[in-house]
């Protein structure tokens with residue numbers, strides 16, 4: 001189990017959180033899961049050929065995906081990574097230093113993106129809209145900076161789709177509700193098709209993708225959010241009941257019987 005619990009719902013303001021390093025470790029753990037490899041592959045499929053393209057990766061975090069994109073655009077292309085968090089952009093620059101990739105990182109808010117209209121052939125946002133304080137403005141900005149005929153690819157979870165195999169159904173429903181409600185845009189996944197069609201995106205395709213979550217990652221994702229919700233009165237459980245809720249899951253993990261999942265949606269479309 002992870003010991004220091006950050007609150008995953010605070011990805012909306014990493015620099016104001018008590019420990020920015022927790023969020024960097026969290027993304028490293030997430031991106032190393034098999035399901036995240038599939039998310040990257042499906043987004044790549046929606047973006048299409050990247051050689052020579054101008055590519056924007058918004059909410060780039062530590063920039064691991066951004067570097068992968070930069071390795072695919074070749075000498076004639078360029079990749080820009082933008083993230084709201086100064087700490088994330090510093091880490092992304094540190095990881096890209098010395099790679100000679102055609103890549104640039106900037107601090108910026110997707111809702112107030114200071115980039116010209118239609119300036120990118122390919123635009124990508126993985127696990128970002130669901131954290132944006134102003135999701136309407138953020139989604140509009142993604143479309144605005146994509147050139148006419150260019151491709152946009154987005155992945156977001158839908159937090160009410162969490163499953164976990166637990167003997168206490170009522171308590172588990174309350175935990176899932178509370179964990180979901182903590183996110184600024186907990187239903188972003190199911191809203192992607194409607195949101196981007198309304199913004200004029202063409203050929204919109206949305207495909208679901210369910211991530212199987214190992215117990216260590218499930219605990220890392222939920223424990224901080226649940227502990228702070230319990231302390232703040234947003235979880236209808238006592239501290240003791242919450243501790244008791246975790247126990248069968250830890251036991252199941254020890255016995256290799258843990259099952260937890262979360263479903264997200266990959267959106268692809270043409271401006």
Ligand SMILES: C[S@@+](CC[C@H](N)C(=O)[O-])C[C@H]1O[C@@H](n2cnc3c(N)ncnc32)[C@H](O)[C@@H]1O
Pocket residue numbers: 011012013014027031058059060061062063065082083084085088108109110111125126127128131132133138
């Ligand atoms: C869950 S992380 C995903 C990072 C990266 N896309 C990845 O998959 O590894 C969400 C990222 O979005 C950033 N973020 C949140 N709100 C943002 C906004 N309004 N504009 C730009 N980035 C934002 C956070 O700082 C964080 O780095």
